[in-house]
Amino acid sequence: MNITDLIGYTSAFLTTLAFVPQAHQSWKTRDLSGVSLPMYSLFSLGVLGWLIYGVMIASWPIIVANSITLLLACVVLYLKVKHLRLITTLS
Numbered sequence: 001m002n003i004t005d006l007i008g009y010t011s012a013f014l015t016t017l018a019f020v021p022q023a024h025q026s027w028k029t030r031d032l033s034g035v036s037l038p039m040y041s042l043f044s045l046g047v048l049g050w051l052i053y054g055v056m057i058a059s060w061p062i063i064v065a066n067s068i069t070l071l072l073a074c075v076v077l078y079l080k081v082k083h084l085r086l087i088t089t090l091s
Helices: 003-017 020-029 037-057 060-090
Strands: none
Touching: 003 060, 020 060, 037 060
16 A cells, blocks of 8 residues: 555545544434534535545545445434424424
8 A cells, every 4th residue: 555545545534434423423312403404415415526536536545435424424414304304393
């Protein structure tokens, strides 16, 4: 593994790991009041773009990191939308 790949994998690991606490906390507590739906929606689209880009250039650090990050962001988005529906149903 060359230094470029090492930097790529390390950075990918750290930025992906940063989303694990939010997804875990959201799943565990179901409290998404502090989560911005527009922000997470735009973020998820951006991550999808990075994933497509990674596939196009065949960059495994980009593909792996953005696949996992997209999955975690989608979990949070799903919970947020479900939470919003529950609130509007109860109102």
